[in-house]
Amino acid sequence: MKKVAVLMGGWSAEREVSLDSGRACAAALERCGYEVIPIDVERNIASVLEMMAPDVCFNALHGRYGEDGTVQGVLEVLGIPYTHSGVMASAIAMDKPKAKTLFEAAGLRCAEGRIVTRKEVLDGADYEKPFVIKPLNEGSSVGVTIILDNENRTLQDIPWTFGNEVLIETYIPGREIQVAVMGDQALGAVEIKPLGRFYDYEAKYTAGKAEHLMPAPLPQDRYNEVLQMAVTAHQVLGCKGVSRSDFRLDDLNGDGQGDFYILETNTQPGMTELSLVPEIAAHMGISFEELVRWMVEDASCER
Known part of the structure; x- marks a missing residue:
């Protein structure tokens, strides 16, 4: 019986979501017949894993340290196969400006934008409305703020809580489309219609x-x-492994035309009961248990 350590929790801004994902995945893996070890990750994770000696790590961490290449590096050093993307892909995908550079080089359309420092904002820097402010390396829309044309707010009015730099992009109005990829195959696309301003x-x-x-x-x-x-x-x-890419479609006429803009690719998409990848997979006839089993059997080290 394969022993699977499910890594969850951690200390990022997405801790609670990670715990939800981890519990759901752990329960599903137990139903699949694996020996499951749930681990609420702390900074001693390397020594914990050496003691537990799992065959595979199911990485259900979200946010910094869990999906930015950090824990992936630890697992590479320990030689434990793990789910989802490796060190380099995780690090680049989490760094929004670097990911945009690669997307644009591959011919994918991205919103215009630039990095702004705290000092530039304090000195009076601004950006043409409408625009979006994003932390450089957070997930789940943590810290994202939208300023529309009719709002009497500037950069100086936004709480600054995510480091010395932020990414500012031109806001793309339109439809929210998200696509799940499993291996090198797209599973399907879902449209999200949030009740609020955006899918926060x-x-x-x-x-x-x-x-x-x-x-x-x-x-x-x-x-x-x-x-x-x-x-x-x-x-x-x-x-x-599995990824999810988020797009905006500037469909001004509501006929499905217009341009697609890629917003980001998530290398560790959520696996909660409200998450999109399990929903898309289910529509394609792949149960939650089949999805997590595939991810475990697909697990590997890069080196």
């Missing part, structure tokens, strides 16, 4: 805060186009 942290993890349209109601050629864009993003970053 609360909408992602609170039932009833967003409507999910699966499959995304797009003309077939546009549906296929966004699936291929997600596969391209997955491959250009060097991802493995």
Whole structure:
């Protein structure tokens, strides 16, 4: 029987979501017949894993240290196969400006933007509205703020809590489309209609805060186009396992036309009961148990 350590929790801003993902995955893996060891990750994780000696680590961590290449590096050193992407892909995908550079080089359309420092903001820097402010390396929309045309706010009015630099991008109005990739195959696309301003942290993890349209109601050629864009993003970053890419479609006429803009690729997408990858997989006939089993059997080290 394969022994699987499920890494969850940690100390990032996404700790609670990670615990939810980890518990759901641990329960499903037990139903699949694996010997499961749930681990609430602390900074002594290397010594804990040496003591536990699992055959595989299921990485259900989210946010910094869990999906930015840090814990992946620890697992590489220990020689323990792990789910999801490796060190380099995880680090680049988590660094939004670097990921955008690769996306653009691969021909994927990204919103215009630039990095702004705390000092530049204090000195009066601003950006043409509408715009979006993002931390450089957080997930789950943590710290994301949107400033629209009719709002009497500037950069100086935004609480600054995520390091010395932030990414500012032109806001792309339109539809929210998200695509799951498993291996090198796109599983499908879902459209998200949040009840609030955008698909923020609360909408992602609170039932009833967003409507999910699966499959995304797009003309077939546009549906296929966004699936291929997600596969391209997955491959250009060097991802493995499961990923989810987020897009905006500036569909001003509501006919499924307009341009797709890639926002980011998540190398550790959520695995809670409200998460999109399990929902997309289920639509394609893949149960939650089958999904996590595939991820465990796909686990590897890069070296």
